[in-house]
Structures are given as structure tokens and as C-alpha cells.
Amino acid sequence: MLFPVILLLAFISGYLFPWWVGCILAFGAAIIFGKRSSWAFWSGFAGISLAWIALALLKSIPNEHILATRVAHVFHLPNWGLLLAVMAIIGGLAGGLSAVSGLMVKRVFEK
């Protein structure tokens, strides 16, 4: 349950709020749906990073990746795919850690 919820929330909030709001939502989702810590981490990671990839591609495909290619060169990366991967990992880490934090908070109040 946790992964699809984070994915959906992160995707929708991506159109409305600054990026770190997605982290708060992952945190909240894990309080409600979180079970195992490794599962929480990977749900947060995949939820945010996939949402980000989708949001980024929706902008970048109609752009034929001309900007992503230029920005990749700004960071001395050979192509835009690597830049997308860097973005996905950064978003994923933030999302994963947020979800784990949510789960840890949940455990404080359990039983």
C-alpha cells in the first residue's frame, strides 16, 4: 500500500508544492501505512524517484531533452539520462529517509 500512495501523492504534489512537500507526504504516508523499515525506505525511495522521473520526462520529452542535455554538460555528465538518474537518486534518498522517519515515529507510539 505504501509505495503506490507515496507515488501518487508525490506526483500530484509535484504540480502544486515545492519538492520537499513530497517528503512530508511520504513521512505521513509511512505513519499510516508503514510496516517494515526496509520496505518503508524502498517505498519512499521508489515512490518519490519514480514520481520525479515521470514529472521530469513530462517536461523533457516535448523539449526533446535539449535542456536536459545542456544541463548534463553543465555538470560534466555525458548525457541527460545520467542527469535524470542523479535526480532520481537524490529524490529517492530524500523520499526513502522521510518514509523511514515516518515509520520510526509510528513505532514510538505503537503498543
Next chain:
Amino acid sequence: MKVFKAIFSIATTLLLIWALQTKFGDVPPLGEFLNPSTGFWQNAESKNVIPAEKLKLKGLQGEVTIRYDENMVPHIFAENDHDLYYVQGYLTAKERLWQMDIQTRSAAGRLAEVVGPKALELDRYHRRMGMTYGAEHTLQGILKDPVMSKVINAYSDGVNAYIKQLKPGGYPIEFKLLNYAPEEWKPINSAYLLKLMSETLAGGSNELAMTNVLDKFGAQVTNDLFPDYPTRETPVIPAGTKWDFKPLPVPAPPAAFKAQMLAGMKEGKEKVEGIGSNNWAVSGSKTASGYPILANDPHLNLTLPSIWYQMQMTGPGVNVYGVTLPGAPCIVIGYNQKVSWGVTNVDADILDWYQVKFKDANRNEYWYNNKWNKVTKKIEVIKILGQKPLTDTIVYTHHGPVVYDNADMAKKGHVNVPVGNALRWIAHDESDEFKTFYLLNRAKNYADYREALKYYTAPAQNFIFASADNDIAITPNGKLPLKYKDQGKFIMDGSDPANDWHGWIPYEQNPTVKNPPRGFVSSANQSSTDQTYPYYINWQFAPYERGKRINDRLGAMSKATVDSMRILQTDDYSIRAQDILPTMLKYIDASKLDETQLAALDTLKKWDKYCNATSVGASIYGNWWVKFYIFTWRDNFEDKKTLLSYPSMDRTETLLINDPNSKWFDSKTTPVVETASDILMASFIAAVNDLVKDHGKIGKDWQWGKVKPFEVAHLGNVPGLGSGNFESGGTGSTVNALTGGHGPSWRMVVQLGPQVKGYGIIPGGQSGNPGSFYYDDMLKTWQDGKLKELLFLQSATEKSTRIKRTLTLSK
């Protein structure tokens, strides 16, 4: 334990988020920059253009229609002047906001505020040069003019209308890279752009280097090696043109200056040339259509976003097409139904240095006109990112600011600024330059052109003109100080009133020519006039070669077309090689050369003197000439301790041709006495050896386009956002003067007549956004030396297949 785990994991998460929101060094905040919601992805523009859109803009008075063509050039149709300039500001901001921000920031000395201490010296230099002081005066001048004050305020309001609705995700990418936000636009920013132009085109000086030459070599050598007029010249105003005015008396030089210059019996920096603009207008008598054709290619340090933004502006009493300077109202270079105009720089001496004698270390009083006078002090506060602001006190005499107080400042900043000297600079004066463009945009004939020029102050430009009435004209124009001959060639004594600027050359007496018998007018930054002009403008102008080539070609032309003009704009023929290469070759002793050197010599002998991208001869000649020039002068003029001017290329050529045994060819470092022949041999061998070292065996890799690096770099030098290196022809002394990142920032050709037709191209695109298809879509056409036919609409409803988008703005 659970509590600890929860706190630990929340703390780790917050730390990560904080790190992703923070800028480390030059790396932007990664989370902020890379996330798809507000980060750079938001700057990725779709290829799909929305064909019709309506927007509300509260500040408008009526309805404005904007039609965009296939290069996204906006064609604005407004119902009144206010809306016309309001929308000009709005649309320019939409495409070029960061460029507008960073350029005015740089001029205002406010870069350190956003990029930190590394920009501090540049900021200080700009403040101490009096850029702020000058911009304030110019704004005053504009606001005094009821028409222009409305124009500048409407423009500014339009820019702000765009900024106000902007959310962080929509900020131009450079704001995100540098991690700062756009701020409110002020009318003074437009004045700052003028100051920046003055700095670029008339802000350099070699008075210190020339004074050092005078001190080292004495007056006789200085007069000999740095003559007041070149050997070869084809002045802007054709030689022999009569001056039909009664000149004002020229001020007398102070006695001390004369004594210095007559003391001939007393017993002596590589210059980068080629920032060269061209313009010309050909009379109907020489064109195929019978109507004039005007051409202009202003050369500047090329950047992306492009320096110019193309626009058509239509309103009551005006329908004009051309290029605009992002951040400034009106069309700067362009045409309307009746007339066309353009500009190149005039190397007028409108910047002088004055030695100041202070009473004491407090610098509250200075000696002038035989008494102590009070200075004024201006306090500048420079904000620095991540540091406490720097408070800088600048001393002003009646001449202007003392730019560098001590040697330490010069060491860290600009070496050509003489320490403890006050600066008198035309850019400090009250002015109203935009008025000239406002009037030219609406000009119908020659009289309107002459009227418009009266309002122009700086930087002085060769204003070229052609009209459908079959008039052509050119005027080196600007507010030019009335000076004694050579006033300001060297640093002056600031205590003597005789050294002050003594008023101005009356506008109507600025050199000008209308419909000369030769059937064309032209300029390429060379001397404004022959030596009969009664006033002193400067002792040194850009070298004559480009002007000579243009005049040779135009002189030979008949039935000229737009395409003949286009071909001349991209002409790579080297007049300098024509003038000097035969003499250089004469001195080469082939028996002393090795195989590669012989091959190079052979190539050179067969070379057609065109510096096109595939020419090997151009590479050999180019390197050889530069080496010869340096070898000739460096032992006397290269000094680690003092900055010295090198004699000009023109003087060097004359020395080689007339005086090959001159003492200047003798290298001081060797016991033997060298002549030109020895220097030519040594420099030829060194040039060829260098080419072998850097480019291998003689052949394809020696082609000029491969030897000469060239790129259109990003304005902020961000790697990846520029064009990258590409092969190009041309060099500093050819009409197509592509060198060191400088080149034609706009090429325009306009065929006047009952139905005006304009052609033009910029090395880039309309958009300032690297994420737009219109960021560099015109670069390829520019590189190919081609022009685009410009779409000049007669009404907002005119049909054209080239229209891709219509934007309607209303209250």
C-alpha cells in the same frame, strides 16, 4: 531506544533536505535545482507552440496584438505609445530576464551580492569608474524629457508586470544555477545599459601606457612611433570633403604640454585588434533597384543569450523593425517604411585621466587653478554574498572620481588605470540617448535623421542612414569635447584649468557627409576624417584595412543587390596581407629553411590572401605577422614593471617598408645588429615551428578554422550553455572580423524603396532560455554567412504563413 531511533532518522532526513537546499561553492542547491517541480526541468520549453493565446495585463491602456514568426520574433501592434513600450518591456523580460538582470547588476557594481567575493574587484571598479554616478545623471536627463520619461517608465512597468507574476519554478535557469531571485526593475537600469555600452566601446584607455612610453623614450621617439595620423587611411568622411561651417576657436594647450612635446632633442602591450563593426549605404545610382541599400554589422563580444532581441514595433506614427537591447526601450538598429539606419563605434577620445595633487593624506582638498579646492566624497556600499558589506569612499574632484587611490587597488584590479588620477568620462554626463532612437524609429527623411542625432551623447557612433528618397549619409556622432590637439593622449595635469574639457564640438559641426559623389558612405571604426577637420577627435582609431576593403569593393560595384552586400559582410580578404606580405616574403632566404618551412613558404606564396576557414596560408601568414610584430617591439616595449603601449600595426608596416634597417629591428638581447630581414626570418621560423608543435604536419590541420578557436560563449560563462567551439573564417583586419569571441552580433541588409525589404541574422536566437528551441536556432544560418528575410508586417491582421503564434494582451 525507539524514541532515539525516530529522532535520529528525522534528524538525518532534515539534514539531507537542508543539504539539498543549500548552495555549496559554485554548485547550486541540488534538490532545489534538480527537482522536477521548481528545478531546471521547468525551463524545458515544449516544441509545440500555442497558436493563439489571450492574456490580461492590468497596466495596459488598450489592446495589444503580438504576432510571432517562425523565429519567435514578436511583431507588436499597439494602440498607443504607452502600451507599445510597456509590451516591449514585458516581452523582453519574458525572454531575457536574467540577461537584463546580470548586465545591469554588473554595470551597477552589484555582482558580489549574488556571486560572492570573487566579483568584488569588478564591482568596486564599476562603482569607482562612476557608473552609478553616470547612470543617475542619465536618468535625470531622461526624466526631464516628457516623452522619454513616459517611454522609460512604461517600459519599466512592463518588465515588472512580467516579474510580478513569476513564480520560482518559472525563473530563468541562471537564477536557479546562481540561487537568487529576480528583483524589481527600475528605470535607472536602462541607463545602466547605456553605461555598459560606454564601458565596452569607450571605457578603455591607454593614457597610462602612453605616458610611460613618453617617460621612457622621450617626445621625439613617441612622436615618431605613435603618430597622430596613420600612414594608410580611408577616413569615414571621404578625404577632401569640404567643411561648410565656421569652426569654434580650438582651445590652446597649456604651456607645460608644449614644452614636453617640443623637447624632442632629449634623447623610449601587445594590442588586441579586431573588435570591428562595419556599416555602409549605397546610393540608388549603384544598385540594381535604383534605391539605396544599407548594411550594418555591429561587432561585440558574442554571447548566448544573444546580445540583441529582434522586434517589430507598431503604434500610432511608428512601424519599425530592428534589434533592441534587452533592458532598453526602442529599436537601436533597424528600418521603417521610409528609412534605415545603423551604427558602428567611433573611437573618439571621450575618456581622460587627470593627475591630482592632494593637500594631505586626508584627501579633502586638491590643487586646481592655483588654489586648494574641496573634493566631494561619495560613499558606496557593496553587498557581498556570505560576507559583511564593504563600504567604499570615493573621492570626486571637479573632473570626476579618483578611480584607484593606491597602487594596491590597481594591482588587484585594472592595470591600465593610473593610480591617484581623476577620471573625466563622457559617460558621467547627463544625457538622453534613447531619444535619438525614439526619433529614428519614426524618421521619414534625412531632416528627421539629422534632428534625431542631436540628442545622442555616448558612446559616439558612426550613424549611417539611407532613405527611400534616395538619400544616403553618415555622421560620426556623439557629444564630443572641444580639445586642443592630442589633449588626453597622455595623462594630464589636473591642476591646470587649460587641461579641462572646454565645451563641445557643436552637433551640426560633427563630421558628416550626404550623398557623396562616389555613391556610397561607409565606416569600419577607422579615422572619422582626413586631417583637414578643424577639431581633434582622437590620435588613434581602429586600423584602416576593413574600411579600405569595403570602399574598394563598393567602389567597384554597380547594380548592387542585397546579396552583394551579404557577400561583402562575410568577406575574408586581408588587405593587410595585400599591403605587407610581398615585402615580408622578399626578405626570406629559402636556402636557410628546412622542408616544412619551405612547404609553408610555398603555400604562402600561392595564397590568395583570403582568410577563409579552410585556408592554410591564412594560418601561416597570421601567425607570422603577429610573431614579427611582437619580435620587433617586445625588447623595448615589454616591461614587467611598467605598462607600455606597442606602436600600431600601421606604424610597424611603414617601418618595415621604409626603414628596414631601423634600430628598432635590432634586438637588444643579442650582440649583433639585426635588421628587418633577421626579424622576419626568425619570426617566420618560429611561426612555422609553433604550427608544427600545435597542429602537426602541414596540411588540413593547419586550416585557419582549425587553428583559430572561436565560440559564442554563455554570458555567465557557464560551460554547456554556449555554442561550443566551431570553425570560422575571418580575422581582426578583415571585414568579417571574427576573432577572440568577437564578431558580428547582428548582420542586417535593408533594401529601401517603395516596398522596403529587410534581411538580418543574429548569432543565436530570440529566447534567452537554454531550454528553448529558439535559444540558438539562428546560429547555423549566421555561421553559414546567410541572412533571413525579415517579416515586416503592415497591419496586425496581415496574413503570412510565417506567423506561428498570436498573443493578445488586454486590460
